[in-house]
Amino acid sequence: xxxTAWKLTETQMREWLQGLVDAGSSVVAPVEEDGLTLxxxxxxxxxxxxxxxxxxxxxxxxxxxxxxxxxxxxxxKGDTVEIRDPEVAETQQVLFGIRCCDAAGLMRLDEIFLSxxxxxxxxARRAATTVVTAACAAADAECFCTAxxxxxxxxxxxxxxxxxxxxxxxxxxxxxxxxxxxxxxxxSWTEAAPDDIARIDGLEKIVTEQITxxxxxxxxxxxxxxxxxxxxxxxxxxxxLGCSICAYVCPSCSCFDMxxxxxxxxxxxxxxxxxxxxxxFTHHASGHNPRSTRQQRYRQRxxxxxxxxxxxxxxxxxxxxxxxxxxxxxxxxxxxxxxxxATAIQEEGADAAR
Amino acid sequence: MQLAEISPNPYHxxxxxxxxxxxxxxDVRTLKLxxxxxxxxxxxxxxxxxxxxxxxxxxxxxxxxxxxxxxWHPNGSGEPPTIECTFRAIGKVTTALRAxxxxxTIGFRGPYGNHFPLDDWKGKSLVFIGGGxxxxxxxxxxxxxxxxxxxxGDIVILNGARTVADMVYKDEMxxxxxxxxxxxxxxxxPGGEGEGWDGEVGLLxxxxxxxxxxxxxxxxxxxxxxxxLHYLFLSLGKTGYQPDQVVTTLENKMKCGIGHCGxxxxxxxxxxxxxxxxxxxxxxxxxxxx
Numbered sequence: 001x002x003x004t005a006w007k008l009t010e011t012q013m014r015e016w017l018q019g020l021v022d023a024g025s026s027v028v029a030p031v032e033e034d035g036l037t038l039x040x041x042x043x044x045x046x047x048x049x050x051x052x053x054x055x056x057x058x059x060x061x062x063x064x065x066x067x068x069x070x071x072x073x074x075x076x077k078g079d080t081v082e083i084r085d086p087e088v089a090e091t092q093q094v095l096f097g098i099r100c101c102d103a104a105g106l107m108r109l110d111e112i113f114l115s116x117x118x119x120x121x122x123x124a125r126r127a128a129t130t131v132v133t134a135a136c137a138a139a140d141a142e143c144f145c146t147a148x149x150x151x152x153x154x155x156x157x158x159x160x161x162x163x164x165x166x167x168x169x170x171x172x173x174x175x176x177x178x179x180x181x182x183x184x185x186x187x188s189w190t191e192a193a194p195d196d197i198a199r200i201d202g203l204e205k206i207v208t209e210q211i212t213x214x215x216x217x218x219x220x221x222x223x224x225x226x227x228x229x230x231x232x233x234x235x236x237x238x239x240x241l242g243c244s245i246c247a248y249v250c251p252s253c254s255c256f257d258m259x260x261x262x263x264x265x266x267x268x269x270x271x272x273x274x275x276x277x278x279x280x281f282t283h284h285a286s287g288h289n290p291r292s293t294r295q296q297r298y299r300q301r302x303x304x305x306x307x308x309x310x311x312x313x314x315x316x317x318x319x320x321x322x323x324x325x326x327x328x329x330x331x332x333x334x335x336x337x338x339x340x341x342a343t344a345i346q347e348e349g350a351d352a353a354r
Numbered sequence: 355m356q357l358a359e360i361s362p363n364p365y366h367x368x369x370x371x372x373x374x375x376x377x378x379x380x381d382v383r384t385l386k387l388x389x390x391x392x393x394x395x396x397x398x399x400x401x402x403x404x405x406x407x408x409x410x411x412x413x414x415x416x417x418x419x420x421x422x423x424x425x426w427h428p429n430g431s432g433e434p435p436t437i438e439c440t441f442r443a444i445g446k447v448t449t450a451l452r453a454x455x456x457x458x459t460i461g462f463r464g465p466y467g468n469h470f471p472l473d474d475w476k477g478k479s480l481v482f483i484g485g486g487x488x489x490x491x492x493x494x495x496x497x498x499x500x501x502x503x504x505x506x507g508d509i510v511i512l513n514g515a516r517t518v519a520d521m522v523y524k525d526e527m528x529x530x531x532x533x534x535x536x537x538x539x540x541x542x543x544p545g546g547e548g549e550g551w552d553g554e555v556g557l558l559x560x561x562x563x564x565x566x567x568x569x570x571x572x573x574x575x576x577x578x579x580x581x582x583l584h585y586l587f588l589s590l591g592k593t594g595y596q597p598d599q600v601v602t603t604l605e606n607k608m609k610c611g612i613g614h615c616g617x618x619x620x621x622x623x624x625x626x627x628x629x630x631x632x633x634x635x636x637x638x639x640x641x642x643x644x
Contacts, residue, residue: 071363071365072363072365072366074412076412076413079457079458079459080369080390080459081369081412081459081461083366083367083369083461085356085357085358085363085366086357086363087355087356087357088355088356088357088360089355090355112613112614113614115613116612116613116627117364117612117613117614118361119364119614120357120360120361120362120363120364121357123361124357124360124361225621225641228621228641228642228643229641229642254614254616255615255616255617256609256610256614256615256616257609257615258365258415258416258609258610258615259415260410260412260413260414260415260416262412262413264413267412267413269365269410269416274615274616274617276616276619281607281617282606282607282617282618283607284605284606284607285417285444285445285448285607286444286579288579288580290606290620290643290644291643296643300619300643303621304616304619307621308619308621308622309622
């Protein structure tokens with residue numbers, strides 16, 4: 001189906017956004033807070049920090065997969081237990097101005113939480129969420145979406161997409177949800193001209209040229225899996241501190257922990273973000289730990305992003321946002337490490353064949 | 355809106371009453387659990403041998419145990435099942451569980467995972483090899499196989515423990531042997547024997563080799579600590595077993611039970627969803643990360 005593309009001035013875009021806030025949706029957009037750009041629910045269109053480039057410190061995943069939440073609550077009454085399932089918010093949610101890499105990250109979360117036994121809390125939030133991405137007009141230093149099969153103007157996971165133009169915005173409507181979000185607002189808008197639409201390709205080219213990281217080759221998935229025990233991992237991952245900031249800021253990391261938070265009478269089964277780079281992640285009660293070293297744990301993180309694909313998945317789980325590179329206190333660069341590991345494994349294979 | 359109005363909550367445990375227990379060793383206990391809520395009991399679909407559950411101590415958290423008694427399926431009689439699990443008090447949840455008494459309430463959700471393919475083993479001889487608490491993961495399949503003995507060749511059960519005091523299912527082993535063609539071999543690690551011990555003394559892989567069973571038309575079902583499995587696989591290779599004749603069950607740390615939380619992943623394999631039951635052949639395809 002051919003969807004409409006609209007041309008909006010900055011004012012028209014802000015008015016539309018204000019309309020979404022006024023309509024009672026929970027609108028989440030980038031805002032500036034203490035010198036950081038972060039996603040936050042906004043009460044008015046004005047604070048939304050919608051720029052042609054730059055991204056938030058954290059991904060927007062917490063609005064679908066919160067940092068912590070109760071899976072059920074319970075109270076003890078004598079010898080019986082009363083269990084209450086959580087409430088589900090009925091408010092519609094709009095993720096406004098997230099980057100294309102973050103939208104791709106949400107698709108990776110879908111593959112985990114909506115496959116097999118669906119996660120009902122995630123599914124309910126996802127169904128009530130509309131995604132409006134903002135295409136990038138410039139790349140950050142750490143960006144590498146194009147190296148992992150993405151694009152600064154990719155539409156995967158977007159219901160509508162804002163494309164920055166020199167004189168305002170183009171709004172590409174991509175799904176029924178996107179259509180519904182535009183609704184009556186388009187009355188005063190003009191349709192984008194073919195010339196404007198053609199500018200998307202130009203934008204993609206400009207941004208792609210700014211991304212200096214080398215492409216991650218698709219066939220490295222197999223190389224990395226086969227070279228699981230390659231000695232280069234010890235050296236490549238030796239600087240990892242195990243702090244796991246990479247997993248926390250990652251738009252596609254989905255591992256979690258479950259614990260009872262309780263007093264003597266009542267409590268909750270609490271789910272919270274966790275990371276495979278933590279030492280206790282796979283630690284058995286017996287003391288056995290399949291991944292007892294930081295190197296083994298870092299390798300797991302890299303291979304889960306680039307190698308261990310689920311059935312029918314033909315893409316990397318890394319979306320190339322670069323946040324883990326920007327924030328790693330040890331300066332580890334996942335793109336460089338994948339390249340180095342794949343190269344080392346291939347060289348070892350070539351040596352063995354000689 | 356209540357979540358239950360939209361979709362079932364996979365994390366909502368069934369409430370179970372501790373109907374009884376048996377102390378296997380100083381720190382290993384087998385619980386018998388019964389559904390408290392009749393509606394939850396009537397919705398329960400039963401389990402296959404080798405599947406596991408998440409057991410909740412309210413206030414402490416959840417622990418994964420294999421369902422240790424014979425497989426059960428709704429049979430129209432309306433008779434609710436008793437679920438058994440054997441656990442070792444070793445961590446926070448299991449220590450709290452050990453402190454509970456008959457009549458108290460815990461949670462159960464499951465069953466999860468794949469199961470031992472008993473039907474595929476028809477006509478074959480079976481060897482069950484359990485190291486310590488590993489026996490618990492085999493018990494459901496073993497009891498089912500003993501029950502259906504006419505469908506199989508001879509059945510050998512090798513129950514190994516560090517010491518005599520650490521041996522699980524001591525009291526019930528004699529009853530397993532009552533069925534013709536079932537042989538139970540008990541062994542303890544060297545130094546663990548003690549006075550009056552009439553079983554074998556030796557590490558499980560060695561004792562298995564000494565049994566000198568014919569590998570032809572035989573399935574080996576093994577569960578135990580990683581180090582035992584490592585040496586057992588070496589023995590199996592030496593004595594002529596093919597990797598697809600050997601079945602084990604991976605006991606990784608798990609939290610969610612439905613393949614989401616990421617904890618039990620071995621490469622692309624999710625132990626809770628794709629496992630826990632794997633053949634040695636399948637294990638050879640996975641990265642050594644378990």
